[in-house]
Amino acid sequence: MLDVDFVRSQFPAFSEQSLEGQAFFENAGGSYTSAQVIDRLTRFYRERKVQPYAPYRASELAGAEMDEARARLAGLLGVGSDEVSFGPSTTQNTYVLAQAFRQWMDPGDAIIVTNQDHEANSGPWRRLADEGIEVREWTIDPDTGHLDPEKLMELLDDRVRLVCFPHCSNVVGEINPVAKITALAHAAGAFVCVDGVSYAPHGLPDVGGMGADIYMFSAYKTYGPHQGIMVVRRNIGEMLPNQGHYFNGDSLYKRFTPAGPDHAQVAASAGMVDYIEALAAHHGLLGETPVATGAAVHDLMRDHEEKLLQPLLDYATSKNSVRLIGPTEAAKRAPTVALVTNTPGETLAAQLAPHGVMAGGGDFYALRALEGMNVDATHGVLRVSFVHYTTESEVQKLISALDSVL
Structure with missing residues (x-):
């Protein structure tokens, strides 16, 4: 217990x-916010508040802490370290991704959204209709708020490129079967984007095991600093047009962060993993792998x-x-x-x-x-x-x- x-x-x-x-x-x-995050954030501002990745000690430590946060979060999430990106918020991350899909998709292509979502994972995708993209709505049961996977099947065809849905809604609360929905979408040739903002605070998921192509959540709702954390798997991340500086296009975790990262908050995100590992150690639950x-x-x-x-x-x-x-x-x-x-x-x-x-x-x-x-x-x-x-x-x-x- x-x-x-x-x-x-x-x-x-x-x-x-x-x-x-x-x-x-x-x-x-x-x-x-956990003490581990607060301690890391305070230390960064006191000791590391320099431009990271330069060849002097304080800068090397700053860059190393940023890399540590990305690598350790990736380990818990079951994905590659370069498949984890940071941004100012999940809303902003979603908007940037929508712009990438806007460039990648052709008029007449389709995406599927739900009316179960928080507007942040619905509005940016719905605006693609202005570019000639067909937007199909997977609707909830009006009595229960339930998303029925059978209804998704009725919307899927070879024109659908992306299915966007929440791991759970911020008002309905029902946990949607991500692996099952992902499998249905993949079988139809579509990618999936999962809004995990309302689920991740209750335990970080094994994103790699679920098979989701994109998974997003907010650090400030998972005991961390005010950052949006985004997993973009390599297969789709390298396919979508680069949204960052052109000279960062070969770096997967920089492709969808147009602005420079918040160095201190990225580094402090390692404190989220510190906390989870402290919890595991206290309860005798440290596993053989981070996952x-x-x-x-x-x-x-x-x-x-x-x-x-x-x-x-x-x-x-x-x-x-x-x-x-x-x-x-x-x-x-x-x-x-x-x-x-x-x-x-x-x-x-x-x-x-x-x-x-x-x-x-x-x-x-x-x-x-x-x-x-x-x-x-x-x-x-x-x-x-x-x-x-x-x-x-x-x-x-x-x-x-x-x-x-x-």
Whole structure:
């Protein structure tokens, strides 16, 4: 079982007096940062804040730490180190990739998007319609928010070049079968781009094992600095037109980062791996390979989250005044829970604050998903989201607070 006391000892936020007594349930918007990341970021700014990769000691150390972050993250994700790119955000990374596909595709080619997505992994692709690219929408079930792979099959043909979908939605929460969907797309001759922003905080996935061509997530939601992390596998990365400086075109991890990297934040991202490995070591889960270690920690996190999540789901389904978005079984979803009531989501979030519960309300840039489930996006939802450092008592506090405001 997860040692939550050890976990929380790794996060300075839990020792902050200003946050004492506050239960944090807005993790889908951004997680607390681990001490390992903060330490690396501070050290870089104090000791390494020079142009990296120059032939003097401070610069050599700066470049080495940036390379270390890329290599160690790649190890956990099961991909090559040059297949991992950093950018200012996942939204920006998606936009850059969409420009590459715009140049690579021909008018009449097709892409598939969903209405389950956060707008960041939908809007840039949908804009390709302005260039003559056909955009097909894989729609969710209006009652449950479920994405049915059988419906994807109806959209696939030899004109489809790319299928874009989320590992899980930031409001529906259901975990989509990435390997299965990828296999269907590949069989039809299409590539896949997976938005992992809402899934990765619950355990970094084995991207190599899933077979995804592109996988993106945000470091600031996975206990790290404010960076977007993007896996672009070599087969598609070398095929797409270079979006970086022309003289960097031969470097795979530079092809989709037009701007210079944030040296300090890239280097600090190695702290994410430090944390995962510390968690594995403490629980006796260090594997023979980084992928094995990552998988063990992933399962440790998920087991804890599922245990805490089910009582919250049971509570929500027991209330006639509440509509729970997404699955009612914890094993099928992430602990990102959107609730629809007669009260606007933002109002409910404000009412929870005096109870010591930090939550969010609104549309969360998932307007298409909410509208696809007949939810008024202007009314919005209350979203309560947690990760593995959340405790059972905090979930009970949330349920009590919900009972009071509902």
